[in-house]
Amino acid sequence: MKTMDEMDERTILEKILDSLPFEVFVKDRESRYVYVNRFILENDGLTEEEIIGKKDVDIYPVEFSQMFEATDREVIERGKTLKFSERNIDGSILYIQKKPFKNSEGEIMGVLGYTPDISEEFKENLDLKREISKYKGIFEKATIGIAIYDTPTFTAKSFNNAFTEMLG
Numbered sequence: 001m002k003t004m005d006e007m008d009e010r011t012i013l014e015k016i017l018d019s020l021p022f023e024v025f026v027k028d029r030e031s032r033y034v035y036v037n038r039f040i041l042e043n044d045g046l047t048e049e050e051i052i053g054k055k056d057v058d059i060y061p062v063e064f065s066q067m068f069e070a071t072d073r074e075v076i077e078r079g080k081t082l083k084f085s086e087r088n089i090d091g092s093i094l095y096i097q098k099k100p101f102k103n104s105e106g107e108i109m110g111v112l113g114y115t116p117d118i119s120e121e122f123k124e125n126l127d128l129k130r131e132i133s134k135y136k137g138i139f140e141k142a143t144i145g146i147a148i149y150d151t152p153t154f155t156a157k158s159f160n161n162a163f164t165e166m167l168g
Helices: 009-019 038-044 062-078 119-141 161-167
Strands: 023-028 033-036 082-087 093-102 108-115 147-150 155-159
Touching: 009 038, 023 038, 023 093, 062 082, 062 093, 062 108
Parallel strands: none
Antiparallel strands: 023 033, 023 108, 082 093, 093 108, 147 155
């Protein structure tokens, strides 16, 4: 078995990228895949031969591949990072980040992307918004006056209609 000292930098980097629980990829300026981590291969049921050198349109449904390639073009043309959430082919919610992949001279060679799955966080956020909405409705419709104050400054932060009516 090799020790860490015996492993080259490329092998170490590949092991790191392959251990991440989300997609990491690099595409060239024509949006052809030049690198994908193990997560993409396992998640999409592909081999390296089926994805490396290919474009999204060669692999994924048109409605997804067109959006993928359009965002690649935007990153390359503008030279800026894009961050957005998108529903994935499998229904999960991904937080997609694409950034220019540059050479040592600073020239854009393609796109580096990574896409953590935020489905659970999205669901929790949605649940929290529903709870806030429910309690806000109770607060606003209460027949007794309710005021919420910031305790250290004793500044009124919010009050309902019944409270306003009580004060005239």
